[in-house]
Amino acid sequence: MDVLWAASTPLTAREVQDGLGSRELATTTVLTVLGRLERKALVTRTRDGRAHHYRPVASREDHVAELMRDALDGAPDRGAVLARFLGSIPPDERAALRDLLG
Amino acid sequence: MELTALALLVLGVVLAEPASRALATARWPARDPVGALLVWQAIGLAGGLSLLGAGLVYAVAPLGDSPAPAFATLADAVVAGRLPPEVRTAHVLALVATVLLGMRLFVVLASVTIRTLKARRRHRDLLDVLATPWPDAPGTRVLDHPLPVAYCLPGRSSRLVVSAGVLEVLEPDEVRAVLAHEQAHLRERHDLVVLPFVAWGATAPFVRGMVCAQLAVAALIEMRADDVAAARAEPHELVGALRAVGGSAPAAALSSFTTALHARIGRISAPPEPLAAPLRLLVRAVAVALVAVPTAVLLLPG
Numbered sequence: 001m002d003v004l005w006a007a008s009t010p011l012t013a014r015e016v017q018d019g020l021g022s023r024e025l026a027t028t029t030v031l032t033v034l035g036r037l038e039r040k041a042l043v044t045r046t047r048d049g050r051a052h053h054y055r056p057v058a059s060r061e062d063h064v065a066e067l068m069r070d071a072l073d074g075a076p077d078r079g080a081v082l083a084r085f086l087g088s089i090p091p092d093e094r095a096a097l098r099d100l101l102g
Numbered sequence: 103m104e105l106t107a108l109a110l111l112v113l114g115v116v117l118a119e120p121a122s123r124a125l126a127t128a129r130w131p132a133r134d135p136v137g138a139l140l141v142w143q144a145i146g147l148a149g150g151l152s153l154l155g156a157g158l159v160y161a162v163a164p165l166g167d168s169p170a171p172a173f174a175t176l177a178d179a180v181v182a183g184r185l186p187p188e189v190r191t192a193h194v195l196a197l198v199a200t201v202l203l204g205m206r207l208f209v210v211l212a213s214v215t216i217r218t219l220k221a222r223r224r225h226r227d228l229l230d231v232l233a234t235p236w237p238d239a240p241g242t243r244v245l246d247h248p249l250p251v252a253y254c255l256p257g258r259s260s261r262l263v264v265s266a267g268v269l270e271v272l273e274p275d276e277v278r279a280v281l282a283h284e285q286a287h288l289r290e291r292h293d294l295v296v297l298p299f300v301a302w303g304a305t306a307p308f309v310r311g312m313v314c315a316q317l318a319v320a321a322l323i324e325m326r327a328d329d330v331a332a333a334r335a336e337p338h339e340l341v342g343a344l345r346a347v348g349g350s351a352p353a354a355a356l357s358s359f360t361t362a363l364h365a366r367i368g369r370i371s372a373p374p375e376p377l378a379a380p381l382r383l384l385v386r387a388v389a390v391a392l393v394a395v396p397t398a399v400l401l402l403p404g
Binding site: 001037040041042060063064066067068070071072082083084085086 | 221222224225227228229231232245246247249251252253254255256263265280283284287288292293323327343344347348359363
């Protein structure tokens with residue numbers, strides 16, 4: 001994932017393998033991991049001739065922001081998704097919190 | 103039987119509204135969070151049983167003197183493709199309304215569960231790619247973000263997460279107190295404790311008592327987790343952590359948030375006297391009785 005985030009263009013599995021700088025990883029292993037990341041909607045694949053190119057769906061910062069939104073959204077029904085150290089916020093003040101988060 | 107149906111209806115309505123409101127504003131739950139959580143579970147279960155039971159009992163009222171055999175008579179007749187002549191339109195309407203309410207409750211619970219599991223899986227996938235292990239406590243991950251937040255992702259494959267902001271504002275001992283709090287949520291499966299109330303709240307958001315219940319249960323699991331954390335770490339570490347994280351959390355600008363935070367800090371620094379043993383026993387007995395009464399009415403011969 002770090003290799004894909006560092007790259008400015010979509011990469012092939014081979015280029016990812018080179019980027020990892022480890023000859024011990026088989027290309028098939030890299031492909032398996034890329035396939036798993038694709039299923040988890042973290043990378044997308046485009047076909048260019050015979051080669052498949054992979055690129056990240058969103059930047060690392062965007063994903064961290066998504067996690068933080070999940071974690072800070074004060075909806076009480078989020079309690080079932082995750083339990084936060086500082087409890088939840090009444091529904092009528094959630095909009096105010098969202099404004100604060102920007 | 104009509105009287106039984108009426109009694110169940112009254113019990114259901116009393117549990118859903120005045121009883122929920124009274125329990126949500128009572129002071130004793132802070133002195134016995136576990137007992138209060140048991141009573142809440144009993145109210146949710148008994149309220150549902152009573153309301154659904156009232157409709158069913160009314161529908162089969164003309165068919166006998168006690169509910170269970172009358173249900174059997176109606177079921178046999180319906181399977182045979184006919185309706186007993188004693189069953190009038192009002193009874194059929196009650197039956198349909200009850201079945202619809204029951205189905206709605208089931209569908210809401212199922213969809214809340216599916217949505218929750220999906221959101222959790224997505225969150226976990228992202229965490230596993232983005233968060234780095236924290237060497238000081240095995241099983242804990244650090245999310246690189248300046249806002250202080252600590253939380254856990256419940257489920258069979260659970261995760262404990264602290265943000266870089268938390269490590270910034272807290273001493274290691276305070277971080278451990280926070281982690282003890284989150285581990286209590288995970289170990290006691292507080293996500294399952296809140297789930298029925300999320301479902302009730304989503305089924306009947308217009309009933310104020312349901313919303314009160316949801317908020318009260320959410321507050322109680324925090325008290326319970328604080329109690330566990332205060333017993334494992336030093337209470338002052340937990341208070342320090344609450345002050346530091348609470349003061350710099352984005353929600354600190356909300357007055358209700360700071361009020362709730364001060365209430366929690368107050369409860370840890372000067373814990374209220376726990377309920378006396380006989381009272382704790384009484385609370386648990388009430389919880390059992392709440393569920394036992396509608397169950398007995400529905401199942402025992404009258």
